[in-house]
Amino acid sequence: xxxxxxxxxxxxxxxxxxxxxxxxxxxxxxxxxxxxxxxxxxxxxxxxxxxxxxxxxxxxxxxxxxxxxxxxxxxxxxxxxxxxxxxxxxxxxxxxxxxxxxxxxxxxxxxxxxxxxxxxxxxxxxxxxxxxxxxxxxxxxxxxxxxxxxxxxxxxxxxxxxxxxxxxxxxxxxxxxxxxxxxxxxxxxxxxxxxxxxxxxxxxxxxxxxxxxxxxxxxxxxxxxxxxxxxxxxxxxxxxxxxxxxxxxxxxxxxxxxxxxxxxxxxxxxxxxxxxxxxxxxxxxxxxxxxxxx
Amino acid sequence: xxxxxxxxxxxxxxxxxxxxxxxxxxxxxxxxxxxxxxxxxxxxxxxxxxxxxxxxxxxxxxxxxxxxxxxxxxxxxxxxxxxxxxxxxxxxxxxxxxxxxxxxxxxxxxxxxxxxxxxxxxxxxxxxxxxxxxxxxxxxxxxxxxxxxxxxxxxxxxxxxxxxxxxxxxxxxxxxxxxxxxxxxxxxxxxxxxxxxxxxxxxxxxxxxxxxxxxxxxxxxxxxxxxxxxxxxxxxxxxxxxxxxxxxxxxxxxxxxxxxxxxxxxxxxxxxxxxxxxxxxxxxxxxxxxxxxxxxxxxxxxxxxxxxxxxxxxxxxxxxxxxxxxxxxxxxxxxxxxxxxxxxxxxxxxxxxxxxxx
Numbered sequence: 001x002x003x004x005x006x007x008x009x010x011x012x013x014x015x016x017x018x019x020x021x022x023x024x025x026x027x028x029x030x031x032x033x034x035x036x037x038x039x040x041x042x043x044x045x046x047x048x049x050x051x052x053x054x055x056x057x058x059x060x061x062x063x064x065x066x067x068x069x070x071x072x073x074x075x076x077x078x079x080x081x082x083x084x085x086x087x088x089x090x091x092x093x094x095x096x097x098x099x100x101x102x103x104x105x106x107x108x109x110x111x112x113x114x115x116x117x118x119x120x121x122x123x124x125x126x127x128x129x130x131x132x133x134x135x136x137x138x139x140x141x142x143x144x145x146x147x148x149x150x151x152x153x154x155x156x157x158x159x160x161x162x163x164x165x166x167x168x169x170x171x172x173x174x175x176x177x178x179x180x181x182x183x184x185x186x187x188x189x190x191x192x193x194x195x196x197x198x199x200x201x202x203x204x205x206x207x208x209x210x211x212x213x214x215x216x217x218x219x220x221x222x223x224x225x226x227x228x229x230x231x232x233x234x235x236x237x238x239x240x241x242x243x244x245x246x247x248x249x250x251x252x253x254x255x256x257x258x259x260x261x262x263x264x265x266x267x268x269x270x271x272x273x274x275x276x277x278x279x280x281x282x283x284x285x286x287x288x289x290x291x292x293x294x
Numbered sequence: 295x296x297x298x299x300x301x302x303x304x305x306x307x308x309x310x311x312x313x314x315x316x317x318x319x320x321x322x323x324x325x326x327x328x329x330x331x332x333x334x335x336x337x338x339x340x341x342x343x344x345x346x347x348x349x350x351x352x353x354x355x356x357x358x359x360x361x362x363x364x365x366x367x368x369x370x371x372x373x374x375x376x377x378x379x380x381x382x383x384x385x386x387x388x389x390x391x392x393x394x395x396x397x398x399x400x401x402x403x404x405x406x407x408x409x410x411x412x413x414x415x416x417x418x419x420x421x422x423x424x425x426x427x428x429x430x431x432x433x434x435x436x437x438x439x440x441x442x443x444x445x446x447x448x449x450x451x452x453x454x455x456x457x458x459x460x461x462x463x464x465x466x467x468x469x470x471x472x473x474x475x476x477x478x479x480x481x482x483x484x485x486x487x488x489x490x491x492x493x494x495x496x497x498x499x500x501x502x503x504x505x506x507x508x509x510x511x512x513x514x515x516x517x518x519x520x521x522x523x524x525x526x527x528x529x530x531x532x533x534x535x536x537x538x539x540x541x542x543x544x545x546x547x548x549x550x551x552x553x554x555x556x557x558x559x560x561x562x563x564x565x566x567x568x569x570x571x572x573x574x575x576x577x578x579x580x581x582x583x584x585x586x587x588x589x590x591x592x593x594x595x596x597x598x599x600x601x602x603x604x605x606x607x608x609x610x611x612x613x614x615x616x617x618x619x620x621x622x623x624x625x626x627x628x629x630x631x632x633x634x635x636x637x638x639x640x641x642x643x644x645x646x647x648x649x650x651x652x
Contacts, residue, residue: 184377186376189366189375190375191381192346192366192367193372193373194444195393195444204392208383
């Protein structure tokens with residue numbers, strides 16, 4: 001049977017939808033259309049209208065070696081952040097799922113980082129990683145100069161990555177724990193009767209059964225590392241030292257608002273958008289086709 | 295020496311006791327069925343033998359070795375779970391062979407052993423399927439094959455047939471019986487289905503509310519129930535139980551003043567003491583009014599069973615059920631006379647429900 005609500009007044013549903021539609025239009029479709037327009041046009045040097053340039057903006061980006069460096073850095077950032085965050089979250093979830101002592105307590109503790117806004121976490125981690133006074137910086141007193149994110153690009157990148165991974169642990173943890181708890185206890189017990197120790201059961205029985213969740217998280221984490229990294233980088237390194245922590249999303253901001261190259265930045269943001277749309281599409285396709293064990 | 299020895303085993307969850315002290319000896323090669331209503335602790339007891347639950351107090355020994363502190367893999371038991379608990383992402387072959395793989399049995403030997411047990415439960419053509427592609431009965435057989443392949447010292451079955459339909463259940467019962475005869479492995483089987491229990495068991499353990507009510511052969515338990523609970527629980531239709539007392543003349547007074555002449559209980563009757571008198575429906579016969587000691591009753595309704603019928607009647611305020619094989623038709627509302635077979639009477643204490651010997 002079809003279950004639908006009917007409205008006598010045909011305007012009413014539109015009125016009810018209006019606030020949400022307005023928000024989406026003003027804050028999503030309008031900026032996106034502007035970005036599209038800018039991406040295909042070039043502003044004249046002294047103002048006075050845009051001229052249509054087709055794909056010139058994209059071509060000049062793709063010819064820019066510095067841009068490809070940013071892309072590679074973004075890829076590395078995505079891989080390491082996602083891997084680190086998911087591995088730690090899975091380990092924690094596996095322990096919580098074994099319902100050891102204090103499980104309930106840790107269950108809530110592990111989720112907390114997710115509730116912290118990225119810039120706030122960025123500031124906190126800047127203190128923790130500060131070479132002259134921070135927690136991690138204290139190793140400089142043992143080996144002077146071994147840790148210096150202010151001048152060493154790799155150190156700076158590692159610092160941002162660790163912070164980003166830490167922020168994502170809570171989110172990943174919830175999903176992993178939920179997935180692990182969906183597996184019937186008896187499957188693990190059957191494994192125990194078959195002689196497999198806990199770690200073996202994790203590898204052979206639990207991991208394959210939570211693969212769909214792991215894939216979902218993989219995509220979500222990659223998307224997050226592409227887009228959410230902005231707040232962190234802006235508070236922690238501002239892309240520096242010398243652009244060594246500049247990822248795609250930060251370069252858009254830097255080229256557009258600092259470099260005032262709206263057209264180039266708009267083209268970059270279209271590329272990033274397509275990338276995220278592509279990943280989302282893969283995710284949906286896969287969820288539809290996902291194997292249901294029963 | 296018994297194969298499984300359970301001594302004073304107790305189980306509590308936090309502070310709530312669920313098993314109050316169980317003592318059972320299981321001989322090698324025996325097929326033991328633990329029977330009881332849901333929540334009586336039968337599955338918990340089985341899981342304690344398996345090593346999936348901690349033992350709060352007492353001792354369990356398998357093959358003469360105390361296993362309280364041993365992990366499941368060190369106890370030499372294999373278990374068949376209620377919901378099969380097959381590994382959904384593995385093929386039937388991988389499911390059956392998993393324990394061998396964990397034990398690092400070489401591939402060739404593993405495949406041979408998997409094939410052998412698969413043949414013994416007629417699964418050899420399904421080896422490359424996943425559990426999701428099998429019917430309930432086939433999944434059940436995979437679960438049994440998975441238990442058999444390890445050649446364990448003890449088989450544990452946790453209500454393995456409760457998800458199967460009635461016909462399949464009968465077939466699986468026969469299969470389990472046949473496998474037990476062929477392999478001769480000590481088996482502990484938990485169920486709440488009394489037909490299953492009666493047909494499978496060498497030895498029956500009846501549990502209720504965390505206590506063992508009776509241990510014995512199925513016929514023993516049926517013919518000489520040790521308590522009112524066992525009398526009521528075993529047998530379908532259930533045993534007739536009347537609460538009442540003996541009067542000075544030796545009659546059993548029940549309901550609203552109904553009297554039964556039960557001279558065969560002369561030895562144990564204590565006038566004025568409240569007792570429970572039990573008699574199975576098949577030991578209640580329809581007779582003529584003149585028969586000595588017949589009880590007058592009014593038929594309430596009749597359940598037709600084909601070859602026989604169940605007469606539900608009211609005898610002076612007490613309900614009585616008789617299994618009637620007389621061909622003469624009988625209608626509700628008619629008066630009948632029922633006699634109780636002399637040697638089929640059971641007497642139980644009102645206070646503790648235990649059997650009063652006579």
